[in-house]
Amino acid sequence: MPAMIEDHYNAYPYPERNPQDERKRLITGSPSNPFEIDHHVFGGRRDWSKTIKILVAGGGSGDGLIQIAQGLTDANRPYEIVYIDLSTSTRKIAEERAEIRGLRNITFITGSLLDAADYGEFDYIDCCGVLHHLEDTQAGFTALSNALTDGGGLGFMVYAPYGRSGVYPLQEAFGALSEGMTPEERLKFGQTAFGRVPDTHPFKRNELLGDHNDGPAGFYDLLLHNQDRATSVKELNGYLTEADLELSSFAQPALYRLSDFLPEGFELPEGLSNVDQMHLAEKLRGTLKTHVGYANKIGQSKPINLNDHSLIPHFIGADPRQAAQVILKTGVLQIHLDGQKIGLTMPPVAAKLMGVIDGQRCLADIVKLSGMDRIAFSSIWAQLSALLCDYGLLLYSDLGKN
């Protein structure tokens, strides 16, 4: 029930943040990375001289809000952001964080994302870790979709079932036993009972989960939530479709690649749609705790067009020149995917091309510097781009252009 959600987050704002920490670090992640938003929602070609209107729906203590507003402020781009959350104490933390950073053009609202359209039309809506907490998840997707401008899009994170194995039996048992308690009483009860749960319980065997060790807010959010429903890829696709949305991409599409699990030459059974294949990959992987991705209105997704050589590539997560040096030496790019270390074999020419990515040069500049002819470049770049984009390591955007 919504009232209970407010009680929960008013007592234990999530995630637990000390606004003073804004003076020493910026929390980054997906969704909510402006470069990623441009890449997935706007085909890497948003005109950033025009004010972008953004809704941060269920903004919590402000991680996504701060990342977006700081990114756009650093890039000196015009924006207007509306933050909305049901919880007043959570909002206070987000407000303090924004204040300490001197971030402007943010309107803070205490209310429900179900009323999103009342606050305007938005080019981008960010909704991380919220829709699975609604009484009616579909109503949430639909309300956000209805608040999008033509051509706008949604960045989302929703819980996925298999990586959270063990969570739901504990949530259900603690919930049934703590009805009528205050949040503080529930926390005390839950922590005591949890201490008596055997180490062989699937939750305690699940090495992927750690929020319960991160203080009261983490414990409460993971194990004492009374409205928390994980969503498979197939269910997610159903919610999106019903809301007139389509998945433009997951942030790391490689996580959903069925072919990674199949013997070479294996022929898929007939009639498996893309969603069916991702659904099977999710089951085979078995470790996904969340689905992070972007959606546009049906028919409005804008895939990256590599024939457009004015696109500006960005290498994410490391200095591209350093990565290029390592590739030249070892022939391998080490990456982390879903807690796994993976070595991607890369040809020397990839290192040469990556070494000139600087967030300013467009593909046409890179062709010139490479000394390759356009046809050879296009073919190699298409392979390199697909490989890196699949892991969320390469994004296209004009955002950082001087």
Ligand SMILES: C[S@@+](CC[C@H](N)C(=O)[O-])C[C@H]1O[C@@H](n2cnc3c(N)ncnc32)[C@H](O)[C@@H]1O
């Ligand atoms: C798990 S927290 C996520 C916070 C933030 N988006 C993040 O990822 O750090 C969920 C937040 O959603 C808010 N929330 C839940 N239902 C909501 C609704 N219907 N409208 C607005 N906010 C809601 C809660 O108050 C809480 O602050």
